[in-house]
Amino acid sequence: MTLPKPGPSPELREARRLLGVDPVAAVEYARRAVAVEPQSFETRFLLGAALRRSGEISAACAVLAPLATVRPAAWGLHYEYGTALAALGRSDLAIAALERATSANPQSSLAWHALGDQLALRNRADAAVAAQMRVVPGYVGDAALADVASALFAREDPRARAALWTRFGLDLNDVAAVRLLADIGMRLGHFAAVEPLLAAAVATAPAFAPARFSLALTLHRLERGAEALTAIEPVVEAYPGSAMVVGLQAAIHMQLGNVAQAIDAYEGVVRTTPEDSEMWHAYGHALRAIGRQSDAVAAYRRAIAIAPGSGEAWWSLANLKTVRFDAEDIARMQALPKAASANPGDRAYLDFALGKALEDERRYAEAFDHYARGNAARKRLEPHDAAAHRRFVTQSIAAFDTSLFVRAAGAGCDAIGPIFVVGMPRSGSTLVEQILASHSQVEGASELPTLTALARDLATANPGYPSSISQVPLETFAELGRAYLKQTEVYRSGDRPLFVDKFPGNFLHGGLIHLMLPNARIIDVRRDPVACCFSIFKQAFARGQAYSYDLEDLAHYYRDYVALMAHFDTVLPGRVHRIVYEDLVDDAESEIRRLLGYCGLAFEPHCLRFFETGRNVRTPSSEQVRRPIFRDALDQWRGFEPWLGPLIETLGPLARPVTDRP
Incomplete structure (x- = not known):
């Protein structure tokens, strides 16, 4: 037996x-x-x-x-x-x-x-x-x-952990499984929810580089650059020759405005991995930011030589605004979308690049066709909720009323440092920042994510925001002001008392700025509405400007912007200083004197020679602000007027030169 x-x-x-x-x-x-x-x-x-x-x-x-x-x-x-x-x-x-x-x-x-x-x-x-x-x-x-991961991240469903183990064998005590799950979460866009999971994995296995790398990447995507840099540094020490690791470190340095450090890092990467197209492309961005235009062109060209189908590299070359493509370049780009390897993202960037190339040749019909195709592709990838945006603006106009500002008078942080330059992209805001940063008392900090993040946190803590703003305890506004100043320190490198935050979308939070920082300056930069909107339409933004991919959406967004700023002019008269780009072109000295006076600054002649100011500029207008003010862009849109009917009709009475100057 x-x-x-x-x-x-x-x-x-x-x-x-x-x-x-x-x-x-x-x-x-x-x-x-x-x-x-x-x-x-x-x-x-x-x-x-x-x-x-x-x-x-x-x-x-x-x-x-x-x-x-x-x-x-x-x-x-x-x-x-x-x-x-x-x-x-x-x-x-x-x-x-x-x-x-x-x-x-x-x-x-x-x-x-x-x-x-x-x-x-x-x-x-x-x-x-x-x-x-x-x-x-x-x-x-x-x-x-994906459903289980979404339940874990988005809804924090406690049953999701058990489901991940029983259905998929993902043990959240296993740092490698956590790394896989974090990858899923990042693909789903749940960066904030992924962060604590990765932080726990790093605490469990401090030398597990993939978890540290993912944590740094997550913090980078959350615009928390200082923390991201701290997270990536041990990985760089362990893997100094890894292009992936050092490339992320360089990108974080760029986010923080440490362009010289970013260039050093990228130069090391392209020496180690000279056939990495993405690193040459990123290196070109850093060179452009510091004003090394010819080197940036060479880096972009190298990226294209390695990966001829990289639509983003072609667009970066076009986006310098100073490069004219020759017939061979145009022919190469026109052939690329037909290639099987071209993905939708690359095709969109190629369309924007071809639009710019053909516009320079005055082939307006063909150029507009490519701009329209590129925008249509981007719209499919990043849809815009116009109704939600309009609802936010309407609620803001109702909630941020005179009675609120009277009741909250004196409640905010009384610091005088920040200068917010707001408005629409492509309106001249980079030029205004460059003029201000040419003053001995002002530092240009570029487009900061800080206010948007604070407003998001405020909305999370106060459901119904902005309608619920009247229910926020008054002491919260001073706390927010101090938090803004503290969190923006990492983006400042000098000891100048004033600094410029030129994130255009901060116009949505004009009322909140006044409540939390009542002594901060707010400058609204305007440009001819049709010229501004069409300039936005032909700009391939990295992300975050979903309204820009459709002419009617653009016009509605512009109308909402004007309505909100008009409301602040009414309830906070004189609080916002308006600069009209065309006025700046016509009489730069008078407008600059008026601008400096609003900021409480004495006139300095160097502000008239802003194009000589050596500083990092990380926006699409980086090359323009390194030249004297020019008039040649004022009417560029007119070559495309036959195709701009939806924009002009939707703008309605706003489709004319700016006249209101509070």
Whole structure:
């Protein structure tokens, strides 16, 4: 008679149960199981897995390493061992282990994802992409996984954690699984929800570079540059030759305005990986910001030479506004959209670049066709909710009334430092900032994300905002003012008492600015409405300007902007200073004197020679503000007038030169 094999010990069963929910307790039970069955592969494997999940990485490696030599086909073992090695920063050994795991189980998204991370850190770009492509069928196209991840991130549904474990095998105590889940969250746009998950993974395994990298990337996308830089620095120290890592560090430096540091980083990357088109492209942006135009052109051209189908690189070259494409360039761009490799994003950028090239040739009908195609493609990728925007503006006009400002008088922070330059993009705001930054008392800080983030937090804490603004405790406004000043320190490099924040969309928060910083200056820059709107329409913004992809949406957005600013002129008379771009062109000195007087500044002649001011400029107008004021752009839109009917009709009475100057 054959005796039945004994079942797993009670200790082993309990260790299995606890592994996904309480790995520290699982370690204790696994150790007891090993004491009972010291030669058992499963008990030792479970102990190693529990040790890794509980953050005892070195101990996990000590347990798993001997097992890996005798079980070459146990994919789960090699996955555990590989991710433990990765968490210790031992990438080469981790790659070998994870390659064994993926060979033994080619269906494991977890193993492929972890392998791709390690290959990318070692600049093995093609192999990393191939590994990540093996992940795609496992989660990108899995609607059920996306639903569960969305429930976890967007709705914080406690059942989602259990569902991730039971349905997909994603253990949130496993830092590699967390890294995979964070990738899903970032693809879904849940950056704020992903951050604490990644922070916990970094705390568990401080040397696990992929988690630190993802945390830095998440903070970068959340516009929290100083924290992102702190997060990425240990990864740069561990992998100084990784283009992916150093490239992110450079991008964060750019976000913070540290352009010289960004250039140093990019130069190191393009030396190490000279065939990386994306790094040459990013390097070109940094060179452009610091005024090295010819070097920027060379960098963009190098990016195009490496990847001729890179529509974004072609657009960056066009976006310099000073480069004229020749017939060969135009022919190459016209051929590219027909190529099978051209993706929708690249095709859109190519259309914008071709529009600019053909406009320079005065081939207006063809140029407009390409601008329209590019905008239509961008609109499909980033739709605009015009009704929601109009609702916000209407509610702001109702909520930010005279009685609110009377009741809140004196409640804000009394600092005088900030100068907010607001309005529409492409209206001349970069020029106004450059003029102000040419003054000895003013620093130009460019377009800051700070006010938008504070307003978003205020709305989260006060449902119904802006309608609920009257319910906000008065002391909150001073707190917000101080928070703004504190959070913007990282973007300032000098000791000048005043600084310019020229994020155009801050016009939406004009009332909030007055409540939190009643002594701050607010400057509204206007330009001929049709000229301004069409200039926006032919500009391929990186993101965040979804209203700009349709002429009627643009006109409605402009009308909402004018209505809101007119309201502030009524309830806060004299509070906002308006500059009309055409007036600045016609009589620069008078307008500059008027501007400086509003800011409480003495006139300085150097402000008239703003184009000689050496500073970083990171907006589409960077090249224009390095030249004297010119008139040639005032009527550029007229060549396109036959196709601008929807814009002009929707603007209605506003489709005429600006006349109101409070």
